[in-house]
Amino acid sequence: MTAVALLGLGEVGSVLAEDLAGVRLSAWDVAFADETSAASRNARRLGLPSTSDAVTAVRDTDLVISAVTAANDLVAARSAAPGLPAGCWYVDLNSAAPGQKQAAAEVVEAAGGRYVEAAVMSPITPQRLAAPMLLGGPHASAFAEFARPLGFTGLEVYADVVGPASATKLCRSVMIKGVEALLAESLLTAREWGVEGQVLASLSNLLPSDDWEKLAAYLFSRSLEHGARRAEELREAAVTVAGAGIEPVMAEAIARRQDWAAAHRPADLGQDLLPLLDAIRAQLPGTATKGTPE
Template sequence: MERDLALIGFGEAGSTFCAAARWAKPACAFDPDPSRKQAIEEAGISASTDVRSALADAWIVLSLVTADQALAAAQTAAAFLQPGACWIDMNSVAPDTKRRAAAAIEERGGVYVDAAILAPVRPAALNVPVLLAGNMAETAREELLSLGFTNVRVVGEEVGRASAIKLIRSVMVKGVEALTDEMMSAAEAAGVVEEVLASLDASEKSDSWFRRAAYNRERMTTHGIRRAAEMEEAASTLQSLGVEPVMTQGTVRRQRAAAAPITTERNAA
């Protein structure tokens, strides 16, 4: 039997997926922002006026709302889902939030699948990497493949596992962005942008993250106290340039904490 599709949320992700797929199967979308109704219709699918009507015939639901609305969307939708309908939660929220959303969906007879999108949806669209977790993750993978998604992987049966991978990874990805901004603001203020970037290019090494993670942690354990002191000076430098050393001060704390166990051992000896 042909299963109807519903999208809850029609922002960047929903509109991008829909434009790439041009789904032939019956599909509809609901977004609480009325200004998006025209975009939904232009994408060739029905624009529902509320969650109830969007879910009336839906067997596959992609939840693509903002992170702060992910739990509320699941809790609201739970009452209107068809028994056995699959709620694929693709929002970037914490594992505990996913588990609370799963409880709401499953309590009313729905199927919940934790999904994590690992890259920007533009320009990747349906080729974007997606991780799935939950008891019905394999079924959800097959459904997503039938919708045109090409890079979908099941990572376990425990709801929250996919989102944990996504958000822990984001510590590095978004952290590097924030560090870059802090570094560049200081380099611009000091008038040394070209020299700083050239130095980084000269020292950059391409290596597996398995090796890099182990190497970085060993360096912190061995040299964390000295490096923390150096980074305190770096923080003072940024402050003198009018740049708040938010990330740098965090580095000081992390370096010092990593060295604490070995320092304690030496003092005890």
């Protein structure tokens, strides 16, 4: 039986734990120290054994999947490295900058593991194990053959070096998370003036969508729910942009707006767009509606 260790038991790690059938699972998350954390609750719900540290979690495994926050990508590799069995796959799903991934690869390879860069190119749900993933590094092709029978059907061998897959992911993130940030700023202001309907209708002139109100509610709710994690990702994107010789004006601004969204998350994220906007605006000073134009 294939033994799999999950580093990180948040949204992505939980999906993997639920869908990886016929394997022996272990997990480690720094949040396990807090029994009330989402990671601890996920471990109890999934019936995963509680491990005391990353080294214990990865010992005697065939595959380690790192699904931590972007800022902890290299930290996770370093924490697991002393326990990696020789030849163990180490798959790095994190939205970290290419430089951080390359440093993580050096740590894993030095410990005797086989590092594989992976960039998840869509939300993990609803496709779950079938979500599209770009693989990079010298072991990418061999890992794809190993992983497809486990259910990873969206894999694409993308590069034989580490870096291009994460660069692709983070350039995409500037666009996708940027749209979330733009919608938040635009629609909260439009709601103040009572013109949100007209603004949304006008978007289809250039950006066709069957239902901009539904799409905006989805994107906005994702930002509110995962803003802190998205902000970390955009700071990694800013590093990547700066590394290309471009001032990361937009990536840094998006990170700020994503942090802001996380700080203004309402209790109910399942609302339609207008109640969601109103729930956010209710937290802000001086937001009395100015009314629609004549």
